[in-house]
Amino acid sequence: MLAIPDTSPQDERTAELVTTLREDVLPKLSDQTGAGFFVGGATAATQDYADKVAQRMPYFIAVVVGLSLLILMVMFRSVLIPIKAAVLNLVSIGAALGAMTLVFQEGLFGIEPAPIEAYIPVLVFSIVFGLSMDYEVFLVSRIHEERERTGSDESAVREGLAHTGAVITAAGLIMILIFGAFMLSHQRLLQQVGFGMAVAILVDAVIIRCLVVPAAMQLMGRWAWWMPAALARRMPRLNLESRPQPTDTTLAKEHAS
Structure with a gap:
């Protein structure tokens, strides 16, 4: 049987119609006739895919994090720096993701509201988490180098930010411009990806890496390296400074001399 709803495939009411058919209308018909049923179509397939992604998303996040x-x-x-x-x-x-929801799903700034594609949050999470970790x-490697050189946590944070802040900001600006260009496309998918990535990099490179991380490192002090x-x-042991790490024998000789 072919059912054509009055609403568009991406309309929320169309998704509600699929749920009503599956959970209310067709089960009763199946009880009366003994027939099995399946609901297909673009909206049903999208809804099934979104449900599957939502089920697997916690495992995906747990593995990556x-x-x-x-x-x-x-x-x-x-222990504290990774957390x-x-x-x-x-x-x-x-x-x-919150900004994407407000703009593309809720219709902020006059954008036509419609559901966000189910795989876009996975895509944004993967790329942004990798860039954020980079x-x-x-930043923290430079702070670690300064701490090993000077022995001062306060000076290490200050010098580490001074040497890397401009580079991080410039790299973030380049990425923002690149992903922002995606928003000029007429395809809604590219607009969503470009907007989400641009917002994430803006928040991460400017606010978090250049403000929040140095402040947190300053407040934690020596406990940051506990x-x-x-x-x-x-x-x-990993050698972050690209120079040989002293062995126990070498340290003993230096101490004796």
């Missing part, structure tokens, strides 16, 4: 936490923990030998990075990355992604490693001794002994 968990691996990032582990890598940062090994790199910086810290801080993951939380702030999720903040920038949440800001982007900025995080770039790791339980038992865990530190089991963690492999």
Whole structure:
């Protein structure tokens, strides 16, 4: 049977019609006749895909965030820095998805409201989380180098931001312009991706990396680099400064001399 609704395929009322058919109308008909039923069409397929993505999204986020936490923990030998990075990355992604919802789904700024494609949040999350982690490693690595050189947490944060802030801002501006150009397209999909990515990078590069991260590092002080001794002994060592790490024998000789 072919049913053509009065509303458009992306209209919310069309999605409600699919749900009503599946949960109310057709089950009663199946009980009366014993016939099986399936509801197809573009709207039904999109709704099924969105439901499947929503079911898998928590696992996807857990894997990405968990691996990032582990890598940062090994790199910086810290517990608080990876947690801080993951939380702030999720903040920038949440800001982007929220802005996309307001503009494209709620119709802010006169945009015709319509549902956001189900795979766009996954795409935005993947790319933005990677870029955010890149900025995080770039900034915190420089702070770590200054801390190893001077031994001062306050000076390390100041000098690390001074050496990397302009680079991060410039790189973010380039990315914002690139993704902002997507919004000039007549295709709604490209507009959504470009807008979401531009907002996420603006929030991450300007607000989070250049303001929130240095402030958090300043407030945490030496506790930012804390790791339980038992865990530190089991963690492999990575050389962030690209110079040989002193061995126990070398340290003993220097101490004796």
